[in-house]
Amino acid sequence: MVITLLAGFAACNTSVTTNTKDMRDMQSKLKEKQSDSTAQTIVKTEQEWKEQLTAEQYYILREKGTERAFTGKYLLNKDEGVYKCAACGNPLFKSDQKFDSHCGWPSFDDQIEGAVKTERDTSHGMVRTEIMCARCGGHLGHVFDDGPTNTGLRYCVNSVSIDFEKDTLAK
Numbered sequence: 411m412v413i414t415l416l417a418g419f420a421a422c423n424t425s426v427t428t429n430t431k432d433m434r435d436m437q438s439k440l441k442e443k444q445s446d447s448t449a450q451t452i453v454k455t456e457q458e459w460k461e462q463l464t465a466e467q468y469y470i471l472r473e474k475g476t477e478r479a480f481t482g483k484y485l486l487n488k489d490e491g492v493y494k495c496a497a498c499g500n501p502l503f504k505s506d507q508k509f510d511s512h513c514g515w516p517s518f519d520d521q522i523e524g525a526v527k528t529e530r531d532t533s534h535g536m537v538r539t540e541i542m543c544a545r546c547g548g549h550l551g552h553v554f555d556d557g558p559t560n561t562g563l564r565y566c567v568n569s570v571s572i573d574f575e576k577d578t579l580a581k
Contacts, residue, residue: 463497495543501522520565539554
């Protein structure tokens with residue numbers, strides 16, 4: 411179990427940003443995408459979240475847990491649609507922003523503007539950037555500056571923290 415967790419952390423953290431300048435550059439890029447609007451913020455007690463979410467969703471979304479690598483239901487999803495926060499339904503990512511990063515979790519190169527907020531995360535002896543739903547604050551995963559597209563970003567997301575709404579108008 412411990413080996414599996416360590417392997418999972420290593421897979422998603424293959425290029426953890428440790429250079430302070432690189433971290434500041436990525437934070438600056440991410441700040442541009444964040445919205446200052448708090449009108450839609452959802453606030454609930456931890457008891458209310460426990461009643462609404464499954465035990466696994468609560469662990470990941472509210473306690474900042476991580477699902478095991480290569481086990482998430484959306485890792486290989488190639489359908490067209492929108493990925494939403496599993497806690498509040500906030501649209502987070504579009505299917506055309508998803509790519510296979512081979513890290514074990516669904517990965518996206520961008521977010522729907524203003525949908526995700528970030529915070530510095532120094533847990534587990536690493537320096538990373540945590541991503542959270544901008545509406546309810548639910549933990550989604552982390553973002554890294556090693557993405558292969560023109561954004562240079564890789565949003566590494568727990569499948570448990572998101573739901574998928576298939577685009578019924580797509581081919």
